[in-house]
Amino acid sequence: xxxxxxxxxEGLGKKYLIGHNLDGGRPKTFREALTKGFKxxxxxxxxxxxxxxxxxxxxxxxxxxxxxxxxxIKRGDAVGIIGRNGAGKSTLLKVLSRITEPTxxxxxxxxxxxxxxxxxxxxxxxxxxxxxxxxxxxxxxxSRKEIQRKIDRxxxxxxxxxxxxxPVKRYSSGMYVRLxxxxxxxxxxxxLIVDEVLAVGDAAFQRKCxxxxxxxxxxxxxxxxxxxxxxxxxxxxxxxxLLEQGQVxxxxxxxxxxxxxxxxxxxxxxxxxxxxIEAWVKAEGREDGSNVFRLSLTARRRVSxxxxxxxxxxxxxxxxxxxxxxxSFEMPYDLGPVSLQLRIDQTGxxxxxxxxxxxxxxxxxxxxxxxxxxxxxxxxxxxxxxTFYPPEVRGVVEPEFAVTVxxxxxxQ
Amino acid sequence: MILSxxxxxxxxxxxKSNQHKLVIEAGRANRQYWADLWxxxxxxxxxxxxxIAVRYKQTVIGVAWAVIRPLLTMAIFTVIFGRLAGLxxxxxxxxxxxxxxxxxxxxxxxxxxxxxxxxxxxxxNMIRKIYFPRLIxxxxxxxxxxxxxxxxxxxxxxxxxxxxxxxxxxxxxLPLFIIYAFVAALGPTLLLAxxxxxxxxxRFVTPFIVQFGMYVSPVGFASSVVPQEYRLLxxxxxxxxxxxxxxxxxxxGEAALVPEYLALGLGVSxxxxxxxxxxxRSVEKSFADVL
Numbered sequence: 231x232x233x234x235x236x237x238x239x240e241g242l243g244k245k246y247l248i249g250h251n252l253d254g255g256r257p258k259t260f261r262e263a264l265t266k267g268f269k270x271x272x273x274x275x276x277x278x279x280x281x282x283x284x285x286x287x288x289x290x291x292x293x294x295x296x297x298x299x300x301x302x303i304k305r306g307d308a309v310g311i312i313g314r315n316g317a318g319k320s321t322l323l324k325v326l327s328r329i330t331e332p333t334x335x336x337x338x339x340x341x342x343x344x345x346x347x348x349x350x351x352x353x354x355x356x357x358x359x360x361x362x363x364x365x366x367x368x369x370x371x372x373s374r375k376e377i378q379r380k381i382d383r384x385x386x387x388x389x390x391x392x393x394x395x396x397p398v399k400r401y402s403s404g405m406y407v408r409l410x411x412x413x414x415x416x417x418x419x420x421x422l423i424v425d426e427v428l429a430v431g432d433a434a435f436q437r438k439c440x441x442x443x444x445x446x447x448x449x450x451x452x453x454x455x456x457x458x459x460x461x462x463x464x465x466x467x468x469x470x471x472l473l474e475q476g477q478v479x480x481x482x483x484x485x486x487x488x489x490x491x492x493x494x495x496x497x498x499x500x501x502x503x504x505x506x507i508e509a510w511v512k513a514e515g516r517e518d519g520s521n522v523f524r525l526s527l528t529a530r531r532r533v534s535x536x537x538x539x540x541x542x543x544x545x546x547x548x549x550x551x552x553x554x555x556x557x558s559f560e561m562p563y564d565l566g567p568v569s570l571q572l573r574i575d576q577t578g579x580x581x582x583x584x585x586x587x588x589x590x591x592x593x594x595x596x597x598x599x600x601x602x603x604x605x606x607x608x609x610x611x612x613x614x615x616x617t618f619y620p621p622e623v624r625g626v627v628e629p630e631f632a633v634t635v636x637x638x639x640x641x642q
Numbered sequence: 643m644i645l646s647x648x649x650x651x652x653x654x655x656x657x658k659s660n661q662h663k664l665v666i667e668a669g670r671a672n673r674q675y676w677a678d679l680w681x682x683x684x685x686x687x688x689x690x691x692x693x694i695a696v697r698y699k700q701t702v703i704g705v706a707w708a709v710i711r712p713l714l715t716m717a718i719f720t721v722i723f724g725r726l727a728g729l730x731x732x733x734x735x736x737x738x739x740x741x742x743x744x745x746x747x748x749x750x751x752x753x754x755x756x757x758x759x760x761x762x763x764x765x766x767n768m769i770r771k772i773y774f775p776r777l778i779x780x781x782x783x784x785x786x787x788x789x790x791x792x793x794x795x796x797x798x799x800x801x802x803x804x805x806x807x808x809x810x811x812x813x814x815x816l817p818l819f820i821i822y823a824f825v826a827a828l829g830p831t832l833l834l835a836x837x838x839x840x841x842x843x844x845r846f847v848t849p850f851i852v853q854f855g856m857y858v859s860p861v862g863f864a865s866s867v868v869p870q871e872y873r874l875l876x877x878x879x880x881x882x883x884x885x886x887x888x889x890x891x892x893x894x895g896e897a898a899l900v901p902e903y904l905a906l907g908l909g910v911s912x913x914x915x916x917x918x919x920x921x922x923r924s925v926e927k928s929f930a931d932v933l
Contacts, residue, residue, distance in 0.1 A: 281925055328773035331927040337666040348771045356699040368688035
């Protein structure tokens with residue numbers, strides 16, 4: 231009976247420990263600093279003696295990135311895993327790829343697995359393209375013979391024949407990514423686990439990758455695919471799995487699951503957790519075509535904020551534009567429990583009326599965080615704007631334009 | 643059950659999917675740990691090759707570094723220990739050559755330890771993104787030290803020829819002592835690699851151990867100058883008998899090789915290897931979470 235299943239997951243759980251610093255984490259007196267330093271050193275030494283993990287902070291919280299996950303994936307199915315940031319998608323892939331050990335539960339995998347959590351894992355900049363093919367191929371689990379047999383196809387697919395004996399540090403980023411993906415594409419696994427690596431390269435190369443993925447899925451391979459790009463999920467997958475807060479909340483045909491996901495994304499709370507930062511976003515579309523965003527950030531401990539962008543996305547979570555806050559105030563900004571409040575007025579090309587999503591990208595203490603669906607932006611029809619066309623056909627933006635008839639050839 | 647997630651070339655079609663079954667369970671000891679390790683021997687070879695290939699890239703004098711380091715060490719130690727301190731050499735052997743014969747295994751050990759213990763951190767991006775038996779990473783990195791040692795060995799022959807003190811038949815035992823040096827380095831390296839991954843403090847500990855070890859090991863002086871009453875304590879350091887072994891086989895047996903001390907050093911090495919392996923294995927599953 232289990233012959234039908236490529237992957238069978240039962241009661242899977244993965245726990246992480248996170249440390250929090252209380253009172254902003256900063257000692258107020260020298261004496262406090264001393265006792266605190268001594269205490270934490272003592273705990274660290276005790277942990278070390280037992281070979282346990284070090285977790286910095288006054289208060290240690292258990293966090294289940296995955297909890298009670300049961301899932302069966304049929305052989306030959308193309309499965310898309312959908313969920314918001316922090317829902318546990320990447321953790322699930324990591325556990326399935328044996329990179330990290332689960333805390334609870336059991337997984338049975340039938341068939342050879344290749345997992346592609348990153349393009350170009352292990353690429354060394356000093357080595358040539360050809361050398362890196364062998365290196366990366368071995369890392370992904372190909373044998374030397376297999377690589378030798380496929381190397382011409384790999385080079386051809388990547389389109390880097392001319393530079394194959396040049397160190398990859400001289401490559402453009404596009405060439406680098408194409409070569410890396412090409413190696414991975416020529417793996418011949420029975421189960422392929424892919425994490426958003428297709429979001430690289432130019433449009434032509436992405437089409438090539440999509441075609442290849444579809445071919446894999448159609449040739450009876452089991453494909454497990456995590457992406458934020460709903461359009462590629464629709465294109466590539468038959469079955470969808472919805473993950474929410476570490477739990478599977480829906481399995482079914484991909485269209486149905488995407489709809490469910492969009493519904494859950496629609497009742498947005500306007501608040502999102504991005505690492506230690508809590509972001510509150512409110513967006514309002516005006517009838518004159520401008521938009522107003524209000525953004526409020528707080529952190530429970532002191533965090534250095536070095537980048538901040540608002541991201542506006544459309545129906546398929548495709549990015550329409552970002553509002554970079556780099557020049558709005560001095561970065562890095564020391565964020566603490568006192569909230570940082572911003573009001574952003576955006577004018578310029580008006581959006582076609584409809585519903586959009588607003589998200590935030592930020593970098594806190596050097597780590598990037600992103601949540602694409604924090605608040606909704608409802609754009610009303612513009613006042614005084616005349617058109618016959620319904621919003622569905624008008625694209626996304628309505629720039630201002632003027633027409634002059636430069637020359638009119640009269641027909642004779 | 644074949645424990646493997648490796649995609650092998652499979653043209654014969656002999657091994658089909660239903661034979662590949664992998665079970666991942668919380669806290670499950672990988673019963674086929676060593677078979678799995680063997681399965682990844684090609685990756686081991688490729689990683690070792692990578693480390694060797696890139697070791698001297700983007701340097702001006704390249705492989706010459708593998709010659710200059712032991713050469714300068716030899717010169718300094720000969721002046722300090724041989725001339726200034728006036729210590730005796732091993733029997734008839736020229737002091738300079740005796741130092742070089744000690745420098746050879748010492749650099750083999752210290753390079754292996756230094757590079758190997760840091761290898762998990764320097765391969766962190768790979769460990770976070772792909773599965774392979776983690777043991778491969780430090781051991782493959784250690785192979786680099788063997789290549790350097792071969793270059794130093796070439797240097798030894800040149801210096802020995804100039805001084806007219808080429809090795810005799812005892813050199814046929816040299817490979818055994820090279821393996822011994824590697825095993826002596828393996829235990830501490832695995833231990834330090836595992837600890838460095840979990841606690842970065844050990845990045846500062848390793849260079850200190852290397853520096854300290856250079857003085858408690860007979861690199862710049864002969865074992866014969868160590869007073870008899872301290873010999874047992876002194877030989878608890880496996881590198882003492884490793885270096886004595888190198889000198890015995892390279893210096894026509896002028897350096898005494900005491901079987902009891904050799905056995906002691908070997909015992910300590912194997913004990914360290916056991917300790918290093920068990921610590922490594924108990925923490926390796928969490929590497930992806932802590933790196």
